[in-house]
Amino acid sequence: QNIVALLDALETKIELNNRINAELEAMAKTLYDYWFVQFDFPDANGKPYKTSGGTLVYNPTLKREIPEGWEASNVLKVAHLLGGGTPTKTKKEYWNGAIPFFTPTDSDKNIFSVETEDYITAEGLKKSSTRLFEPYTVFITARGSVGRLALNAVPMAMNQSCYALRAKDGISYTFLFFLIKELIHHLEVKASGSVFNSIVSNDIEYTNLALPSDTTLMEKYAAIVEPIFEKIESTTKENKKLSSLRDWLLPMLMNGQVTVGEAS
Numbered sequence: 001q002n003i004v005a006l007l008d009a010l011e012t013k014i015e016l017n018n019r020i021n022a023e024l025e026a027m028a029k030t031l032y033d034y035w036f037v038q039f040d041f042p043d044a045n046g047k048p049y050k051t052s053g054g055t056l057v058y059n060p061t062l063k064r065e066i067p068e069g070w071e072a073s074n075v076l077k078v079a080h081l082l083g084g085g086t087p088t089k090t091k092k093e094y095w096n097g098a099i100p101f102f103t104p105t106d107s108d109k110n111i112f113s114v115e116t117e118d119y120i121t122a123e124g125l126k127k128s129s130t131r132l133f134e135p136y137t138v139f140i141t142a143r144g145s146v147g148r149l150a151l152n153a154v155p156m157a158m159n160q161s162c163y164a165l166r167a168k169d170g171i172s173y174t175f176l177f178f179l180i181k182e183l184i185h186h187l188e189v190k191a192s193g194s195v196f197n198s199i200v201s202n203d204i205e206y207t208n209l210a211l212p213s214d215t216t217l218m219e220k221y222a223a224i225v226e227p228i229f230e231k232i233e234s235t236t237k238e239n240k241k242l243s244s245l246r247d248w249l250l251p252m253l254m255n256g257q258v259t260v261g262e263a264s
Helices: 002-037 122-126 173-190 201-205 216-254
Strands: 056-059 064-067 070-073 079-083 095-102 118-120 138-141 149-152 162-167 209-212
Touching: 002 173, 002 216, 056 070, 064 070, 064 209, 079 201, 095 122, 095 149, 138 173, 149 173, 162 173, 162 201, 173 209, 173 216, 209 216
Parallel strands: none
Antiparallel strands: 056 064, 070 209, 079 162, 095 118, 138 149, 138 162
C-alpha cells in the first residue's frame, strides 16, 4: 500500500502540473485571440479597439476588414524559416550522443520539448544538413502528425520532417508561437474536404495573416505572456524529473531493491 501511495503521489503531482500548464496556455491563447484575431487590443485609451469603434479598413489580400495601420503579411515578417536533416543511420558514431534530435514523434501536448527519443553526436551534427537550434525556436511537424508545434527548452537538432521558425530580433517567441498556431488553423481550413497530410514551405511563405505594422502591440503581449511561458517551461521540466523518478523507483520498489522509507 505504501508503494502504491508513493507512486500515486507522483502521478497526482504530474497530472496537476499538466492541468496547470493547460490552463496557463489557454490564458495566453485567449489573450492572443482577443488582441490579434478579434482585434480587441487596447486602444490609445485602454479600451478594446474593435468593440469601442476602432477604425477597420478592408484589405483586398485578406478579403476582410482589419485595423487601420495593420497589413496582410506572412510569418516570415517576424521569423526566419529553417529546415532540418538526418545524419546517416549507417554511421553508428553519429548516434546516441548528447544532442537531442527532434522528430514528429517527439511532439506531444506540451508546449516545451525538454528531451527527445533520439540523440545525435557532435560529429553527426557536423556531417549532416541539420543544425543546432537555439532554445525557444518553434518546431512545426510537416509530415506524420502534421501541424503540431513545440518550443525547444534546450538546444536541439531537428529532422527534415519538420520546419523551424526562429523569431527575428525584437519579436517574442510567445507571439510567434500563437501566430504559427493561427497559420496552422488557416491551413486546416484551406484543406477542408481534403486530407491535411503535409505542410510545405510555400504554405508558410505565402499564407497571409493580419499583422500590426509595428512591434509595439507584440511587445505589450510578450510582457504579459512571457512570464506565463516561463512558468509552463519550469513546470514541464519539473514533470520530466518527477517522471524520471517514478520510472526509476517503480521497478526497484516492485522487486524489493528499495523500501518506501529508503525511497523517500
